[in-house]
Amino acid sequence: MPKRMMMLCLFFVGLLGACGNDKPAPQTNMHNVAHAMASDSKWLHVKHLVKGNDVFIECVAANFPFQKGKNGGHINVYLNGQKINEVYTAAFMLRGVPTGKHAIRLELVYNDGKITGMSHEFTVTIP
Template sequence: MQKQFIILVLFLFAVFGACDKPAPKATAASVASATPHQENKYFYVKHDVKGNNVLMECIAPSFPFQNGKDGGHVNVYVNGKKVDEVYTAAFMLRGLPTGKHVVRLELVYNDGKITGLSHEFTVMIP
């Protein structure tokens, strides 16, 4: 059942991501100055808690979520500790213990250049 949910969510991300609609306006907190890698960048994260898992969708249209020389990834931190590097825009953080957790996501290019874009949010695991 959980596998079907993940497949459905990823399918919906793909369908809605393919729609040609204007990008939402970025807030001052989510905008950083342009680097040689990209222009007009912003970073927004949708998240949903399901049991002790957190499903996340990173929205950064100009960012190359992919492995390899010209790509980039998401550094995932939980309570200040780096727990993963993810090369896709949608992913799940699994098995969080009960309690309150601060999740921070940072966009980083694979060549080591920092984008300056990050998003932090708090989740409560029942």
């Protein structure tokens, strides 16, 4: 019986120790970060990936309507300072980019010509 009591006491001591209020603080609260980004109506996040001679591009923009039509908007795509395309989707691909180092600039504009002020520029190297 004493052995059983000792085991029971150790169990309760361990249980009480585990119930402390020392909780580690979260390193990043993603909800607050997402909320802060969403509250700013002028942000643009761009990811890109080079695969061979193609460049995959994905854009995330706050409150921007990627669509054709009167109330929509598009991306003006520039390669080395020359406008090469207007894209109406948030994700797209530049195919057949020549070998070498290139500057790509993305500029978001509304279809009525109004400039949003949102743009992003990056360089890619095509092997």
